[in-house]
Amino acid sequence: MSATSKPSTPLNALIAGQWRDASGPEYFTHYPHDNSKVAHLHAATKEDVDEAVEFAEKARAKPSWAGLKAHERAGILSRIATGIKNRSEELAQLQRLDNGKPINETRALVASAAGTFQYFASACETLEDTITPARGDFITMSMHEPLGVVGAITPWNSPIASEAQKIAPALAAGCAVVVKPAEITPRMAIELAKIAQEAGLPDGILSVLPGKGSVVGDQLIRHPKIKRIAFTGSTGVGLGIAQLAAQKLMPTSLELGGKSPTIVCADADLDHAVAGVLFGIFSSSGESCIAGSRAFVHKSVYHEFKSRLISATQHLRVGDPSLEKTQMGPLITQAHRQTVEQYVELGLREGGQILFGGTRPKGSDFDRGSYFLPTIFEGLSNQTQMCRQEIFGPVLALLPWSDEQDLITQCNDNDYGLASGIWSKDYKTVWRIGRALQTGTVWVNTYKTFSISTPFGGVKMSGTGREKGRMSIHEYMNQKSYYWGLNEEPIPWSK
Numbered sequence: 344m345s346a347t348s349k350p351s352t353p354l355n356a357l358i359a360g361q362w363r364d365a366s367g368p369e370y371f372t373h374y375p376h377d378n379s380k381v382a383h384l385h386a387a388t389k390e391d392v393d394e395a396v397e398f399a400e401k402a403r404a405k406p407s408w409a410g411l412k413a414h415e416r417a418g419i420l421s422r423i424a425t426g427i428k429n430r431s432e433e434l435a436q437l438q439r440l441d442n443g444k445p446i447n448e449t450r451a452l453v454a455s456a457a458g459t460f461q462y463f464a465s466a467c468e469t470l471e472d473t474i475t476p477a478r479g480d481f482i483t484m485s486m487h488e489p490l491g492v493v494g495a496i497t498p499w500n501s502p503i504a505s506e507a508q509k510i511a512p513a514l515a516a517g518c519a520v521v522v523k524p525a526e527i528t529p530r531m532a533i534e535l536a537k538i539a540q541e542a543g544l545p546d547g548i549l550s551v552l553p554g555k556g557s558v559v560g561d562q563l564i565r566h567p568k569i570k571r572i573a574f575t576g577s578t579g580v581g582l583g584i585a586q587l588a589a590q591k592l593m594p595t596s597l598e599l600g601g602k603s604p605t606i607v608c609a610d611a612d613l614d615h616a617v618a619g620v621l622f623g624i625f626s627s628s629g630e631s632c633i634a635g636s637r638a639f640v641h642k643s644v645y646h647e648f649k650s651r652l653i654s655a656t657q658h659l660r661v662g663d664p665s666l667e668k669t670q671m672g673p674l675i676t677q678a679h680r681q682t683v684e685q686y687v688e689l690g691l692r693e694g695g696q697i698l699f700g701g702t703r704p705k706g707s708d709f710d711r712g713s714y715f716l717p718t719i720f721e722g723l724s725n726q727t728q729m730c731r732q733e734i735f736g737p738v739l740a741l742l743p744w745s746d747e748q749d750l751i752t753q754c755n756d757n758d759y760g761l762a763s764g765i766w767s768k769d770y771k772t773v774w775r776i777g778r779a780l781q782t783g784t785v786w787v788n789t790y791k792t793f794s795i796s797t798p799f800g801g802v803k804m805s806g807t808g809r810e811k812g813r814m815s816i817h818e819y820m821n822q823k824s825y826y827w828g829l830n831e832e833p834i835p836w837s838k
């Protein structure tokens with residue numbers, strides 16, 4: 344279906360507490376299903392960033408924000424959660440139009456964003472500081488204070504969830520936040536900011552600056568009054584951010600790419616393993632940092648697993664993301680599809696054989712959208728570029744294994760370390776393998792399940808820092824120690 348006949352997103356930037364057109368060039372965003380225009384915006388400039396940050400710095404120090412009690416800040420966060428819930432269907436449809444994810448998936452993302460604000464409302468209200476055990480005639484305290492103005496830079500694949508995971512803990516901490524959403528998917532951040540305003544967030548505490556990473560993101564990182572950057576995106580961009588941040592000793596959280604292994608053991612329940620591997624790689628069309636893109640299957644069950652997986656893949660419902668039944672929508676852009684196609688060609692050159700997919704789906708329904716079939720390779724060595732690099736598309740490599748030590752070596756022989764999955768009935772096997780895997784998350788007999796109360800992040804080139812979990816509020820705070828003297832006598836030094 345076509346998105347809108349006359350795309351218009353007026354006043355798309357929130358700068359210094361005011362909605363306005365950003366000062367840079369106009370641009371359009373497109374619906375990946377049919378390439379129709381969905382939003383008309385202006386990109387922000389470096390000057391817009393400066394104005395937003397300067398205003399935010401003043402706004403966050405005012406009593407209307409800095410003076411709020413924890414339960415009052417929690418009240419605002421809770422009302423944002425309610426605002427998201429009240430507009431959930433509209434938001435889910437908007438995100439579908441922005442990045443072409445199937446409607447059932449965007450509904451889940453919107454629900455998770457509401458849950459994130461609700462969770463951090465509770466965490467904000469119940470967070471405590473510490474009186475540490477005294478070791479002299481003084482009371483010692485460890486307190487937390489907001490960092491100040493922080494920046495959030497997000498990718499296009501799950502905007503509302505990535506943005507909520509940064510904005511909610513930052514507001515809970517008492518910071519002000521300047522958000523730079525992905526240039527091509529800015530509307531979730533815009534709508535979140537409207538909801539936050541309606542929830543009573545003071546002017547300037549949340550700003551939204553759509554535009555290019557190389558302009559808006561770069562200036563945000565460099566601005567001296569930005570005290571932290573929360574980034575989700577590619578490892579290449581994350582490395583650049585880390586280098587710039589180091590120049591001003593600024594903390595960052597970097598949620599980066601992945602090449603996650605899923606392991607099917609000889610004793611795995613194959614019904615569960617097939618469904619889990621299928622979901623792990625092909626949901627979100629593989630445009631997921633945690634996509635299980637390398638499936639290591641024990642030799643004793645390899646052939647049965649392979650034939651069941653191919654059959655299940657044949658039945659996947661690829662198509663129009665507005666339909667309830669759709670499991671896999673289009674890729675984000677035609678250009679990204681070309682990148683995926685280049686990887687498929689590389690896989691063939693590297694000696695792989697395609698078991699399923701490898702091409703665009705045929706038929707008029709797919710003509711204008713950036714669709715690509717779910718694709719399964721076998722015959723690739725774990726050393727190939729196909730098995731080393733993040734494709735960020737629906738492409739799976741099947742790899743047989745027999746020796747557990749060699750399996751672990753292969754799984755870990757990769758720059759990335761975001762997530763992994765193990766399918767086995769034996770708890771000792773799961774424990775042994777799980778402990779040896781160098782990944783931030785291990786899923787056991789499940790995959791891509793999430794909880795806001797469980798910290799998430801990567802190791803190695805998949806990033807640093809953690810999002811989620813109540814203590815992630817502290818990532819947005821400075822820790823300050825007090826020594827509070829009680830001695831009746833002066834320090835003996837002056838005697």
Ligand code: NAP
Pocket residue numbers: 496497498499500501523524525526527554555556557559560561564575576577578580581583584597598599600601631632633733735761801805806
């Ligand atoms: P990306 O190209 O790294 O972009 C992410 C964000 O960074 C966008 O807002 C982008 O702006 C901005 N950016 C680009 N260059 C920048 C620069 N020089 N300075 C500051 N900001 C800059 O990533 P993507 O293509 O949007 O998303 C896909 C990647 O994200 C994949 O690698 C995926 O694994 C990763 N990801 C990781 C997680 C996780 O939690 N670990 C979750 C989701 C996605 P533009 O809009 O101008 O590009």
Ligand code: MG
Pocket residue numbers: 577
């Ligand atoms: Mg990119």
